[in-house]
Structure formats: C-alpha cells, structure tokens
Amino acid sequence: MLKKLQNHINTNLSFLKEKKLLLAVSGGIDSMVLVHLCHHLQLDFAVAHCNFQLRGNESDDDENFVKSQIENLSPRAQSRGKIPLFTQKFETATFAKEQKLSIQVVARKLRYDWFYSLLANHNFDFILTAHHLDDSIETFLINFTRGSGLDGLTGIPEQNDKNVRPLLIFSRNEIETFAQENNITWREDSSNASDKYLRNKLRHDVIPILKELNPSLLSSFENTIKNLKQSQSLVDDAAKIVYEKVASEEEHHTVFDLTKLLKYPNHQAYLFRWLASFGFADWNSISDILIAQSGKQVLSNTHILLKNRNTLLLFPRQQTADEAIFWIEKDQVEVKVPLNLTFCNLSDISVQSTNVIFVDEEKLQFPLTLRKWNEGDIFYPFGMKGKKKLSKFFKDEKYSLLDKSNAWLLCSNDQIVWVIGKRQDERFKTTATTKNILQINYIE
Known part of the structure; x- marks a missing residue:
C-alpha cells in the first residue's frame, strides 16, 4: 500500500x-x-x-x-x-x-x-x-x-x-x-x-x-x-464551446444572448451547467425565467440572474451591475433590479414626491431603459427652461462622488425621463391634453 x-x-x-x-x-x-x-x-x-x-x-x-x-x-x-x-x-x-x-x-x-x-x-x-x-x-x-x-x-x-x-x-x-x-x-x-x-x-x-x-x-x-468522467469531460467541452458563442463577459456582469442560446436543443442543460458554480440550484425557476417577461429574477446566495429583454444578466448580489443597461417593456408593472420601480396608469395626479413622477405615456418610446449616467448627458429639468448638463446638475445639487456613482437614469430612446429620486425631465411632463398618465414610483 x-x-x-x-x-x-x-x-x-x-x-x-x-x-x-x-x-x-x-x-x-x-x-x-x-x-x-x-x-x-x-x-x-x-x-x-x-x-x-x-x-x-x-x-x-x-x-x-x-x-x-x-x-x-x-x-x-x-x-x-x-x-x-x-x-x-x-x-x-x-x-x-x-x-x-x-x-x-x-x-x-x-x-x-x-x-x-x-x-x-x-x-x-x-x-x-x-x-x-x-x-x-x-x-x-x-x-x-x-x-x-x-x-x-x-x-x-x-x-x-x-x-x-x-x-x-x-x-x-x-x-x-x-x-x-x-x-x-x-x-x-x-x-x-x-x-x-x-x-x-x-x-x-x-x-x-x-x-x-x-x-x-x-x-x-x-x-x-x-x-462517467470521460463523458463529463465531453459535456464540459461542449458547454465551453456554446458558452463562447452565446455569452459575453462584461466588467461587472455576464450577458447570455437568449436568441442564440434557445437555438440549441439542450439549452437548459447548458445554462444549468454554467450557473451551478454560482450557487444556483432552483432549476425550475431557471427554466421559467427563459420564457418570463423582463424583470424576472432568480437568486442564489451570491448572484442574481435577471431576465432583460432577450438576454439574461448574471452579476454578484453585492454589486448593482453598474455598466449594465436594463430594459423595461410597455405594460411592465414593476422592476426589482437594479432598483425597485412600479408603473401604473391613472386618470389624475394625486401624489407629490421626489420618488414619484407622472409622465405623458404617449411621449415615451418603449422599451424604456435604466442606466448609469455618462459624461456629456443632458436633460431638461422639470420646472426650468432649457437644457442642462447632468454633470452641472450634480454639481449644483452638491452630489458627492458616491452620490453620482449611485445615480440611476430612466430613459426613453436615450432621452432622460427621470434622474431617479431627484428630478423629472420637462419634456415628458403631463399637460392638459394628456390622455394617458403613467405614474412611476421609486421604492427605496
């Protein structure tokens, strides 16, 4: 021995x-x-x-x-x-x-x-x-x-x-x-x-x-x-080949292209294999998310898997996927990641709060997007005439570096609708002729 x-x-x-x-x-x-x-x-x-x-x-x-x-x-x-x-x-x-x-x-x-x-x-x-x-x-x-x-x-x-x-x-x-x-x-x-x-x-x-x-x-x-180990090696090789075709690794998150992934007959098996190392085990929920609407998410102890239009986004729970763009479809009633938003139609404006805005739905182009700010962004602050650089707005509002890094924007076709929790854009406000009022709530 x-x-x-x-x-x-x-x-x-x-x-x-x-x-x-x-x-x-x-x-x-x-x-x-x-x-x-x-x-x-x-x-x-x-x-x-x-x-x-x-x-x-x-x-x-x-x-x-x-x-x-x-x-x-x-x-x-x-x-x-x-x-x-x-x-x-x-x-x-x-x-x-x-x-x-x-x-x-x-x-x-x-x-x-x-x-x-x-x-x-x-x-x-x-x-x-x-x-x-x-x-x-x-x-x-x-x-x-x-x-x-x-x-x-x-x-x-x-x-x-x-x-x-x-x-x-x-x-x-x-x-x-x-x-x-x-x-x-x-x-x-x-x-x-x-x-x-x-x-x-x-x-x-x-x-x-x-x-x-x-x-x-x-x-x-x-x-x-x-x-069995030889069979497992073949599976690993296949999973790696398909991963390189359907997944892209960004700085803070991984993007799975569902349009490409769903073309493979064993797409669920591939996805399960890729996600297992991130602590995911609720395979029924993983299967369901493939056909769910945008905003659906599945959690492991360490990571979040989010349905975002025709993609799945994978990122650590302790991060907020700062570089990602999140899509919001028409008639979607809520978003949970990267922050909590709800949407509802109403006939009159009844709430006044920096965490609630009312917009003319017909002025929006769907899908809306959630993203972080970029240098050069401009918007038209509600109640003011003319445009303003977002960097200048942050400076006037005395935003710290941390405040700026935590700021999220709700956008319509690259136009800022709302600096979330702070200021709405004038271009999307309701008027006397507005037919469809959309209330958007930010839940901290």
Whole structure:
C-alpha cells in the first residue's frame, strides 16, 4: 500500500511534494492510516482534529487519542521534528439548532471553515482527507437515490480547490489490512454502527449485497467512474464551446444572448451547467425565467440572474451591475433590479414626491431603459427652461462622488425621463391634453 501510494503521488499528485499539508484526522482507521502513510513518505504535514462534542466523553476520548498518537509519532519524524497538532472544540448541536440546519451540514461547515482558517493563518498548501474507494461508491449511491446529474455520479473528486483525497485508489479492505499488518491503532466511532444515517444503511445493508452479486464491484465501479468522467469531460467541452458563442463577459456582469442560446436543443442543460458554480440550484425557476417577461429574477446566495429583454444578466448580489443597461417593456408593472420601480396608469395626479413622477405615456418610446449616467448627458429639468448638463446638475445639487456613482437614469430612446429620486425631465411632463398618465414610483 505504501509503494502504491508513493507511485500514485509521483504520477498523479506530484504537486503535494515539498508542500505544507494539513491532515484531517478523526482518530478512525482511515485517517490514522493516512497519518502513518504520510509519515513514512516523509511528507511535510500537520494534523487537525475536530471535536464536535456530539458523543459526550467519547468525543473527548477521540481527541485525547489523536493527541497521544501524534505525540508518540513525533519523535520518529526524523529531521522534521515534532508534528504540529491543532485541535478545536465545536458547539455543534447548539449551532445546528440556532441555524435550523442538520448536524451533518453544520459539522461539515464548521470543519472546513476551520481548516481553511488554518491554511490561511499557517501557510498550509493543501488539506488531505482519508476518503477511500468505498466512500466514493457510497456517495455515488446517495446521489443516485436522490436524483443527480453527471457531477453527482462521478464519485468523490480526488481534488477540488485545496482539498486532496490521496486514498481514493484504496478500498476499505486494503486500509484495514495495512492497519493490522503495521499495528496501527484507531478509534471506532460508535455512530458508524447506527443505521440512522443513509450512508450507514448503504454501507451495512446495500453494498454488501452488491458485492455478493458482483465480487468485483469496486473494480467495476472504478471503470464506471472512469467512463462517467470521460463523458463529463465531453459535456464540459461542449458547454465551453456554446458558452463562447452565446455569452459575453462584461466588467461587472455576464450577458447570455437568449436568441442564440434557445437555438440549441439542450439549452437548459447548458445554462444549468454554467450557473451551478454560482450557487444556483432552483432549476425550475431557471427554466421559467427563459420564457418570463423582463424583470424576472432568480437568486442564489451570491448572484442574481435577471431576465432583460432577450438576454439574461448574471452579476454578484453585492454589486448593482453598474455598466449594465436594463430594459423595461410597455405594460411592465414593476422592476426589482437594479432598483425597485412600479408603473401604473391613472386618470389624475394625486401624489407629490421626489420618488414619484407622472409622465405623458404617449411621449415615451418603449422599451424604456435604466442606466448609469455618462459624461456629456443632458436633460431638461422639470420646472426650468432649457437644457442642462447632468454633470452641472450634480454639481449644483452638491452630489458627492458616491452620490453620482449611485445615480440611476430612466430613459426613453436615450432621452432622460427621470434622474431617479431627484428630478423629472420637462419634456415628458403631463399637460392638459394628456390622455394617458403613467405614474412611476421609486421604492427605496
């Protein structure tokens, strides 16, 4: 096993050499074997142990066990000296209750948030975990039963970001044999014996039957994963080719041309693949937005996808897509991005506010546009005669640089209708002969 891992690192994971590695060690057999293998290969590593305080004294005993094992191994670490050890206790159950999340989700978040803080604070290059081939098939079956695309059916990735899983080439049986032959001690997690969790039920009840039906299950699974990854590579290549044809990346946002995208029979699959990395998961809403009216939006935790005429705009939630132009169709009753506007027809003017304007609808040319101001913009301030440069208007109104950068304009065929929230344009005001009054409200 040692030689097999060394060859694997030399061939496929050579980037781990001469790097500072952080080993995630629970005290179980998998992680303890990983420690011994890295020690024998003389890799430069430290150990991180999480105490989630979910099993009372047993959790504390796991922590003490890891401490003692690493201390015993350190004197034999040759020229590297003592193996650095980091431990952390988490109030996992309390945090899960407060956040209304499952214990598994919370434990994972706490674990990896801490690991990444150690990477940043101590200049580690990679996190190594002891996932193995049996873990990968369990993950495959979990995703299969829940419904998954190719990404979920390719098992556990050997590397994603700073996480590396060098033991995925080994089965659980190989790990157990190595531990016994090398007198490696470990701790058994009592929760692994429970069928409360889906992974354990698969491990105890389903996979043994599959192995009985096919004694070469793990080998067959490796071949299946290899084939699926090749298929995934083809999908990625196709997605990249189509992306270059239908998408354009601006400074603050990405524009998807729907006229071009919808010509592809698998346009939804392409869009799903592009958006997945931005945290989008509500695929029904993504499908709906393709045929929705302008102004429809779908949110992920980090990004906004906005329907804007014949395009979709993708931009970070913390930004407002300053360089974008947003289109407003005739009869559209509201806009939510980049700011909240509502539109309604009425028979008389009843509200007076800088956040409300009344315009003669017949003077407007649709679609209207929302945009930021440009040098050289002019408008005809309501109540004044003649035109005025917008830059001069901002100066007279004592706009700061921040005020100017936050200003939005409502325009009709490049003519300014409203410096939103500040001044309407005289050219679009209602008169005694106005037949259709359009009220436009800005909701801060």
